[in-house]
Amino acid sequence: MLSDGHVKQSVLRLALSSRVDLDECARNISKCGSDQTCSNFYGGYSCQCPAGHRLGTDNTCVDIDECAYSNTCSILSTCVNTPGSYHCVCSPGFRNAPSNDKVCVDVDECSEDAACEHGCVNTWGGYRCTCGRGYELGKDNSTCVDIDECALAASSRRGRLCVGTCVNTAGTYRCQCPPGYRESDDGRSCIDIDECESGEATCARPGPGEVCQNTRGSYHCHTIQCPDGYRLDGKHTCKRIAEYCPVRDNSCLRRPSAYSYNFITFVSNIYLPSGSVDLFTVHGPSLAEAQLDFELGLVGVQAAPGVQPARLSCFDMRPTARQCTISLLCSLAGPQVAELELTMSVYQRDQYIGNMVARIIVIVSEYNY
Template sequence: MFHCPVSVIVCACCPVDRSCTYPDCWCGQELQNTLRQVQKLLSAHETSFQQNLRSVRKKLSLLQNNTVKHSKLNTGKKSTGCPSPEPLANGRILGRVFKVGHEIHFLCSPGFQLMGLETRRCLDIQTWSGTQPSCKFRDGTEYNNASVAASASSSSFSSQPPTTTRPSRCIEFLGSTHCTCEEGYSISRQDTKLCTDLDECELYRRTQPGRLCLNTCVNTAGSFFCQCPSGYNLARDSRSCHDIDECVRGAHNCSREQVCVNTHGGHRCVEVGCPRFRNATYIKTSALRCDRNPCLQEDKTCLHAPLSVNFHFMSVVSNISTPTVLFRLSAARVLGDTLRFGLMGNRGVQHFTIKRSGRQTGQLVLVNSVQGPATFQADIEMSELEKKVLLGRYVTKVTLFVSPYNF
C-alpha cells in the first residue's frame, strides 16, 4: 500500500495577526483542509491498489486454469523420446533407453558384417540420427580368421576404433576459455574446440586388463560395449559372460542314441557304448551304465572283469586352479573287509590322482592345470576284497572337457 508521509506542526495562533511562535506552524482551519486533501489522496491510492489486486488475482486464476488444461491434455502422452528402432536382421541392438540424447548401438551376428553407422542418437526432434544400418554376410574365410583371432586371447580389444569428433563446449571466464566434452570424449590435442572419441578399450587394456570386459571390448563413438564368444550370453552387468546350456534348452543336434553334454561355450554329442573285456559280455542298463552278464562259475577271466561300468562327463574352464577335486566315488554298501581305489592303466596319470576321503569314498583330483580346448579321460577302479580275495570290481570312466576360455 502507498504511504504519503505528512509532517505537521500544530501551534497556538494569535487571533489578531495570526502570528505564531514557530514560522512553520499551521492554524486549525488550514490543518483541517490539509487533512482532507491527504485523506482523499490515500483513498484514491487504496482504490487503485484494490483494482490492481483484483487484476492480479484474475491473471493468476487464468494461468492456473490453463496449466490444469495442459496437464490433462498431456496425461496420456509418453515422455519425450524417439520411437523404438527397427529390428536389425542378422544382428541385435544394444541400448534400451530411447530418450532424447541417448544412443543405441548395432551389432551383427557372427558371420555378418555391419554396413552403415554403428551408433544412432535420439535427436531433439524425436527422431534417430543417420540411417538404419544392415548386416551383410561375410566371406567364410574372413569369418574363420576373425574367430581364430578372437579366441586366441581371453580378453581381446578392437584394433580400429572409430575416429569420431564432436565440437566441445567452451565458456569464457575472467579472460580465459575453458572447454569440456561429453562423456566418452576428450579434448583434442590439436584443437581445444574439438572433442575426440575416448577409446575405453585401449585405456583399460593398458591399466586394468580384463576389468572392463571379461572377453571382448568393442569401442564405439563416445562409449563401448562388451561381447562374448559363441556359446555365451552377456550377463546383466554388461561385462561378464554366462555359458548357454544347449542341452537344457534343446539347442543341440544330438541324436536319440547320443548323450548331450554341456561344455563351457558349447556342447558335445557323445555315444556311450559298453566296453569289451575278455570272456565277459555287458548290457546297457541305463544311458550311462553297463552291467556284466552272469559268468560261468569256472570262468575266472570273466569273474575278474568289472561287475559294472559307469560313464561320467565333466566340463571345466582353462587354467583351473589346482589341486581341484573333480569327482567323488562312493560304494553304496561294502560286503568285504577292504575297499581300494585306483587309476587303471596309464590314462590320465599325469593330470589326475586318486585320494582316499573315507572308508567307502574316493576322490578324483586334478593335479595339473590344463589349457583348453582339450579332452582328458581317467578310468577309476574300485575293488572290493575279503581277506585279500577279490569279490568284485567296479569301473567309472570319467571324461573331462576343457574349455578354450578361462570363464
C-alpha cells in the same frame, strides 16, 4: 603644483602607454619551430609544443613518454608510447572497452570464435574446451579424441570391463559374447546357452547311449558303446550281462561288473584356490570287511591346436577305506577333453571278488567364464 618626482612618473607612464607591441608571430619573425605554435603576448611571444610534447632545453619539442610517467593503462594491458600520444594493448583474452580504450574487458571466446569441437567454458582472460563422455582433449586442446575404454581398462588395475570381448565404439564401448553365450541384463556378463536343452546341439538323435553334455559356451557329444557282454543299464552305466561268474572262472571275475560314464566340465584355466579342486568321488560297496584298491589311468586327450594337453600327473587320487576322490592339480587350458579310467578292485577277507570301472570324461571349455 606637481613635484618633480610626480612629473617624471607621469611622463614614464605616458611613454610606456604610447609604445606599440610588435607581433612577432604575425610577422613570422619568431624563433618557433615548424612543429610549434607561436603565441604572441604584449612585449613578446611564446612557442608551444603540440599535445603530447614538451619544450626541451634546446627549445625543440620532445615527445612525452606517457607510459613512463603515469599509470595510464589497466593492469590487464601494456602501455605503448607513440609520437605525441600512447595506446593500451590488452593482454590476450581481453580487449578495449567500447566506451574507454584505456580499460580492458574479458573476451567471451565461447560466444565468438572458439574452435572447440564439443563444449566451451569461458574463463577470465581465456577459455577451455571440454569433451563429451567417452572422449578426451587432443594435443591441440580443441579437438576431442575417442577414449579406448577397452584398452585403458586392460592396462590398468581395474581389469576387464567385459566378461566376454570388449569392443570400443565412438564415445563408449560394448560387450560382446562369443557363440554359445548370450548377453546378460547388466550388459557386461555372458550367460551360457544350454544347447542340449534348447535343441541347438547337433549331437545324434537322443537315445540309449547318446549323451549331450552342456559345457560353458558349447556342448559335447558322447556315445556310450558298451563292450561285448555288457548292456546299457540306466543312463550312463554298462553292466555285465552275466551277473555271476562260474566258480574258478578268473577271466570272468577280472572283467568289471560295470562301466560307469561320468562327465565333468569346467572353464579354461580354472582357479585352484588351494592348489587343487575335487572333481569326482567313487564309493565302494557296503560289504563287511571289504578292502578296496584303486588304480587311475589316462585313456586319452583331445586338445585343440596350441593347447597344452592334460597329463596324468595333473590328477590326484585320494583313496580311503570306503571311497576314492579324484582331484585336479593343474589349471588346464581349453578347449580339450581328457578321459580318465578309475578301476576299483574289491577284496573281502583278502580274497578278490571283482572290480568296477569309472570312466571320467573331463571337458575343459574354451573360455575362462
